[in-house]
Amino acid sequence: MIALTIAEIAEATSGRFEAGDSGDTAETVVDGAATTDTREVEPGGVFVAKRGEFDDGHRFAPAAAERGAALLIVERRLDLPVAQVVVEDSVDALGALATEVVRRVRALGSLRIVGVTGSNGKTTTKNLLRTVLDQVGPTVASRKSYNNEVGAPTTMLELTAETRYLVAEMGASGVGEISRLIRMARPDVGIVLKVGLAHAGEFGGIERTVQAKSEMVTDLLPTDVAVLNVDDPLVAPMAGRTDARVVGFGLGERADVRASDIVVHARGTEFTVAVPGGESARVRFSVLGEHHVMNALAATSAALELGVPLPVIVAGLEQVTLAEQWRMQVLGGRDGITVINDAYNASPDSMAAALKTLAQVRTPGSRTIAVLGEMSELGDLSGEEHDRIGLLAVRLGISQLVIVGDGARRMHISAINEGSWDGESTHVATDDEAFELVTALARPGDTVLVKSSNAAGLRHVGDRLGEWFA
Structure with a gap:
């Protein structure tokens, strides 16, 4: 972060400066990184105590102080020796501070x-x-x-x-x-x-x-x-x-x-x-x-x-060799078995794109295995979109489907109801079952795609399969 005095930070966030026992004053300059995660706090940095849906960042402020935070942005005065700026809403204050920093660098x-x-x-x-x-x-x-x-x-x-x-x-x-x-x-x-x-x-x-x-x-x-x-x-x-x-x-x-x-x-x-x-x-x-x-x-x-x-x-x-971890990440290699771990997130569009890629990269005589989990946050469209992906897998000629979890079950039902398909689909309840099934099914030369929304957690199955077939 650019160097700002605590007084300037307080003004930008409409906050109130509270001195600690460290001797810092309103004119003390702070230029360390700002974060809401105590694990990322560095000496001289700023910790923003954010209230979340399930927890309150103020509980972790002592850990931020121990890690060397020079300033805490909080919604109430804490009994800690570190300088603090007390604001009405920490998330709003974070945005206001970012706005000021961007304005100054723009200038x-x-x-x-x-x-x-x-x-x-x-x-x-x-x-x-x-x-x-x-x-x-x-x-x-x-x-x-x-x-x-x-x-x-x-x-x-x-x-x-x-x-x-x-x-x-x-x-x-x-x-x-x-x-x-x-x-x-x-x-x-x-x-x-x-x-x-x-x-x-x-x-x-x-x-x-x-x-x-x-x-x-x-x-x-x-x-x-x-x-x-x-x-x-x-x-x-x-x-x-x-x-x-x-x-x-x-x-x-x-x-x-x-x-x-x-x-x-x-x-x-x-x-x-x-x-x-x-x-x-x-x-x-x-x-x-x-x-x-x-x-x-x-x-x-x-x-x-x-x-x-x-x-x-x-x-x-x-x-650029990788978009991001768990995004079309190519793993494996033993016996020519390729694992594509694309399970960071999934929407109908990205699920379709990943399946099309799986079909495109198969080599003659090899098989394709798609390990698919739920696409979350689709609301009323969830059922029909899972149906559509199951049918797409059939049309693309995917050799084997492994559908994981109750939320994705309709993909499995749609696929097996398509009578013209000569592939197979298996529905399993857990990640461990999926891993055991794929390691038993895979043959030399196969390509395995792992795809789901982040909440379904299949990215860890993809990592395990990548290590297994490394």
Whole structure:
């Protein structure tokens, strides 16, 4: 974090300074990292005591003090020797502090901000952009999937006076949440990747999802750029909701930044990218899955708008070998058995994309095994969407389905009810049963996909299978 006095932090957060026994005063300067997790507290840092649904961060403030926190942001005065700023709401204070830090770094004149949202692909696109932009200037980007009202401002607080680019992943589970994040750090370039059924149950339907994702571009200025997936019929119309200049990416003729000649294989994906002005390049992309080409196009579009030359962008894309842990992560290798662990999260769109990739990378004479768990947060659409994925697995000719948990059972029922299928489906109740079944079933040369929502926890099954077949 940039250096601020405790008085400046108190003013930014509308808080009240309370001195501890350390001798710190309101003029004491703090420049350590800010966090809501005591495990991440470093000497000289700031600990924000956040109240959660099931716990209260104030309980962990003594641990933060022991780890060397220089300042606590709290909602009540604590009997601890560390300097404190007492605020009305810690999460609001975190956002207010992030807003002030962004404002100050912006005032230095060199910071450019990219916002990324969409139902799928945010983290991959953010990671690709970070790698590309790191080649041309100091870049801060969200760690993991830090994209909510806590994670996003925590990332913003990592800015320093030297930071040239901020890539802010902005997620939402309801209308108004992206707008809140944009008020902290308004993007120069706003990206909307896709509008799908991820979290549709929380949003209250696809129309509300569209409204929420549109918030990325509705407040952009005419001098800003909206980067839109023009292949998505729900994203493309957002061009009419923004005053910003629009750059479209996709596979079709409408796209300004377009991919063609896509080849998917077990080592990744190759494609040709064409950009405005007639320039093009072949990209040898190590990230597995044709669907990640769209994320690469979004990153390319944003980087071009920030002045990065196409050869530099391609070099950055080709450096990335993994989108993120548990996202199309290739493991295994013994006896030619490949495990693809894509179980960090799942929506109907990403589940379909992963199954299509599994079918594409199979080698002649080999089999495909899909270990699938529940897709959560779909609300009233859950049943029919699980049915649809079961039928898709049949149409793609997946050799063996292993469906895990009661929440995913309809995928199994739909698959076995499809009489033309010559594959098999087995439903099991637990992760351990899934692991034991796959290790017994797998043959040399097989490819195994593990896919589910984060809540289903199958990513750990994927890790176990990767180690077993290493």
